[in-house]
Amino acid sequence: MAALALTACGDDVPEVDTSVYGAGENWDNPGGDWAESHFSRLEGLTKENVSGLGLAWEYDLGTARVQEATPVVIDGVMYTSGNLGRVYAINAVTGEELWTFVPEMDMQIVRSACCDWANRGIAVAQGKVMVAALDGMLYALDMTDGSVAWSVDTIAEHDRGYTSTGAPEVAGNLVVIGNAGAEYDTRGYVTAYDITDGSEAWRFYTIPHDPADGPQESEELEAALSTWSEDTRWDIGGGGTAWDAITYDPQFDQIIVGTGNGGPYPQAVRSPGGGDNLYLNSLVALDRETGRMKWHFQETPQDNWDLTATQPMMLAEMEVAGEQRPVILHTPKNGFFFVVDRETGRPLAANPIVRTSWADSWNLETGQPNMTMELADYTNGPKVVYPGSPGARNWYPAAYDPGRNTYFAHVLDMGNLLFLTGPTEGVERQKSFLNAGAAIIFTPDLEAAAPSLPPFIREAMMATPQWQWVLDEPFRSELRAMDPLTGKTKWAVESLGWQDRNGVLATQSGIIFHGNVAGQLFARDSDTGEELWHIDTGSSIMAAPMTYSVDGVQYVAVQTGWGGGGWGFVPPYAAAYSKGNRNRLLVFKLGGGAVPVPDDLPALEPAPQPPAQFADATPDMIAMGSGLFTENCGICHSNQPRAPLPDLRRMNSGVHGAFNQIVLEGLLMPNGMPRWDDRLSPDQVKAIHAYLIDTQAALRTRELELQRRGLPLDTQSLTILSNY
Numbered sequence: 001m002a003a004l005a006l007t008a009c010g011d012d013v014p015e016v017d018t019s020v021y022g023a024g025e026n027w028d029n030p031g032g033d034w035a036e037s038h039f040s041r042l043e044g045l046t047k048e049n050v051s052g053l054g055l056a057w058e059y060d061l062g063t064a065r066v067q068e069a070t071p072v073v074i075d076g077v078m079y080t081s082g083n084l085g086r087v088y089a090i091n092a093v094t095g096e097e098l099w100t101f102v103p104e105m106d107m108q109i110v111r112s113a114c115c116d117w118a119n120r121g122i123a124v125a126q127g128k129v130m131v132a133a134l135d136g137m138l139y140a141l142d143m144t145d146g147s148v149a150w151s152v153d154t155i156a157e158h159d160r161g162y163t164s165t166g167a168p169e170v171a172g173n174l175v176v177i178g179n180a181g182a183e184y185d186t187r188g189y190v191t192a193y194d195i196t197d198g199s200e201a202w203r204f205y206t207i208p209h210d211p212a213d214g215p216q217e218s219e220e221l222e223a224a225l226s227t228w229s230e231d232t233r234w235d236i237g238g239g240g241t242a243w244d245a246i247t248y249d250p251q252f253d254q255i256i257v258g259t260g261n262g263g264p265y266p267q268a269v270r271s272p273g274g275g276d277n278l279y280l281n282s283l284v285a286l287d288r289e290t291g292r293m294k295w296h297f298q299e300t301p302q303d304n305w306d307l308t309a310t311q312p313m314m315l316a317e318m319e320v321a322g323e324q325r326p327v328i329l330h331t332p333k334n335g336f337f338f339v340v341d342r343e344t345g346r347p348l349a350a351n352p353i354v355r356t357s358w359a360d361s362w363n364l365e366t367g368q369p370n371m372t373m374e375l376a377d378y379t380n381g382p383k384v385v386y387p388g389s390p391g392a393r394n395w396y397p398a399a400y401d402p403g404r405n406t407y408f409a410h411v412l413d414m415g416n417l418l419f420l421t422g423p424t425e426g427v428e429r430q431k432s433f434l435n436a437g438a439a440i441i442f443t444p445d446l447e448a449a450a451p452s453l454p455p456f457i458r459e460a461m462m463a464t465p466q467w468q469w470v471l472d473e474p475f476r477s478e479l480r481a482m483d484p485l486t487g488k489t490k491w492a493v494e495s496l497g498w499q500d501r502n503g504v505l506a507t508q509s510g511i512i513f514h515g516n517v518a519g520q521l522f523a524r525d526s527d528t529g530e531e532l533w534h535i536d537t538g539s540s541i542m543a544a545p546m547t548y549s550v551d552g553v554q555y556v557a558v559q560t561g562w563g564g565g566g567w568g569f570v571p572p573y574a575a576a577y578s579k580g581n582r583n584r585l586l587v588f589k590l591g592g593g594a595v596p597v598p599d600d601l602p603a604l605e606p607a608p609q610p611p612a613q614f615a616d617a618t619p620d621m622i623a624m625g626s627g628l629f630t631e632n633c634g635i636c637h638s639n640q641p642r643a644p645l646p647d648l649r650r651m652n653s654g655v656h657g658a659f660n661q662i663v664l665e666g667l668l669m670p671n672g673m674p675r676w677d678d679r680l681s682p683d684q685v686k687a688i689h690a691y692l693i694d695t696q697a698a699l700r701t702r703e704l705e706l707q708r709r710g711l712p713l714d715t716q717s718l719t720i721l722s723n724y
Contacts, residue, residue, distance in 0.1 A: 493524070
């Protein structure tokens with residue numbers, strides 16, 4: 001493919017050479033190159049010498065939450081982001097800090113973050129480093145000193161639960177960003193801003209608004225209206241947020257956006273009467289200059305299951321049916337591997353890579369799935385649905401090696417039980433809060449949970465054909481090398497568990513790099529999956545590694561930190577469980593040294609004695625407090641040993657004494673704990689407190705007994721605790 005210059009679109013649009021595939025000395029965006037392939041052309045590290053890697057330097061990111069970003073390196077300087085949208089500039093050879101940026105944060109907006117304080121990276125262009133903070137502010141920072149060149153509020157409606165977690169995407173003279181929050185009460189969109197001054201160039205909404213409010217913003221949305229029912233709950237929002245995958249395609253001067261799930265989840269609540277609900281769960285190609293839609297491809301019509309299309313995509317060119325075609329390689333949550341024509345949006349290949357109960361195959365002629373709704377529609381009763389809402393694939397990047405025509409990715413073959421949490425009619429919008437409308441239990445937990453489920457849920461679950469899938473194999477979690485056109489596995493390596501998910505780096509020299517949540521970084525043979533090297537870091541790794549070269553020396557870098565979806569439940573096999581969640585940036589080179597491994601956390605002590613229960617506490621009050629805690633607090637406070645946020649069954653007397661000030665008055669807002677007086681009344685907070693006092697007293701009793709028996713107070717003892 002010849003070098004491509006986009007001069008026809010204006011002198012301020014830089015030339016992009018699409019004839020060169022993969023990153024070189026620089027790694028100029030989180031995906032590495034123009035195709036966002038997570039593939040490197042560097043060959044300084046080989047199968048023969050990679051075992052000589054050691055630590056070149058480490059940098060303490062100063063936090064203890066989720067780390068999902070892949071660093072960028074340009075001309076010897078590393079730029080990367082951390083949770084909430086922090087930015088770090090570091091000498092890529094020595095690890096010396098050049099500058100840092102910490103955004104001011106509206107913690108009430110942050111309360112609407114479903115899946116931790118994640119941030120997936122930065123964009124660099126025109127001497128600026130751009131980052132989207134979790135509260136929706138987009139910042140452009142001067143590359144030399146981190147000062148703010150401009151900032152803009154990307155949130156369209158502040159009375160809805162919008163946040164931002166994805167990396168901005170540079171597209172010529174524009175930077176494009178979307179938002180998260182489909183589980184809340186949002187309507188998805190992406191916005192393009194001029195990199196020079198932050199002025200808005202255009203905004204594209206991914207789903208229509210209530211037609212009673214006037215014409216749609218575009219002809220494409222007018223056309224989409226017919227795919228939504230007349231009784232759609234527009235007031236709740238509808239979903240479709242573009243929380244991650246946004247990719248610029250310079251060959252066709254288009255921005256390809258992956259859109260998110262419907263909100264609420266059940267279509268019977270969201271769009272009673274059905275419809276495909278465009279443009280949920282779709283790839284949407286937008287003209288860079290105007291923001292007008294060029295084509296769309298919906299990967300999961302009639303979404304009921306949180307099967308988003310927001311997972312990272314990469315661009316490539318490959319032979320399909322004897323013809324070279326420009327394509328998108330995409331593995332969204334829904335369990336299919338898609339090869340999509342970049343020019344037309346037509347699917348050229350669509351193959352399942354995990355068990356799927358919502359559809360069993362794809363009709364390439366019609367561009368539609370062969371849906372099996374009788375197995376997946378839980379409107380009239382609970383269903384076990386595959387894949388589950390964590391997705392066959394999710395935010396953790398894959399890598400594509402064009403010479404080997406191999407796609408390397410972590411794959412999760414897992415389902416979940418889904419059932420309605422209330423009626424489908426008369427549902428009240430929860431302002432800036434969860435509006436999912438469905439309950440989820442993942443298949444690894446189903447057998448153990450079955451006896452405690454209400455009989456009608458348990459019986460309906462066991463009546464689904466997928467119940468046998470649960471019994472045969474609740475989940476399979478593995479790193480795979482796959483053929484894009486067939487989806488077939490060339491080789492696979494089993495992961496530690498379903499919560500062990502990892503991004504991947506591939507190199508032209510035939511090596512792939514990935515980490516795991518136990519804190520190990522691996523190098524494997526791209527052709528066989530054979531382990532060539534690994535090192536223990538003591539810090540959980542989920543983010544994708546990257547590689548770069550300075551003065552002829554090749555480095556491999558990765559950020560460490562546990563978090564993301566399900567972040568409150570740290571598995572015992574994670575380094576974050578045994579050693580804490582210290583966030584570090586680790587950089588390796590040939591001849592480097594050992595990695596300092598954090599010490600183990602001290603052994604747990606029995607829960608402190610709680611204060612006396614409220615004199616007016618009743619079983620009904622405590623039960624109400626349990627429900628309120630689950631609905632409002634449980635998304636952050638999992639109340640598990642070693643959880644990232646405080647286990648509220650272990651509060652000391654000072655926290656108990658300040659409970660009202662913390663929850664209702666925002667005493668700990670500087671620490672990240674928002675206030676709840678806009679949602680919870682004093683009586684409701686008292687009920688939650690009564691529940692926590694009751695729970696803490698019971699936990700203390702059980703843990704003292706475990707201590708007496710000489711048993712450890714850890715997750716492996718939870719079964720003993722529950723049966724004691």
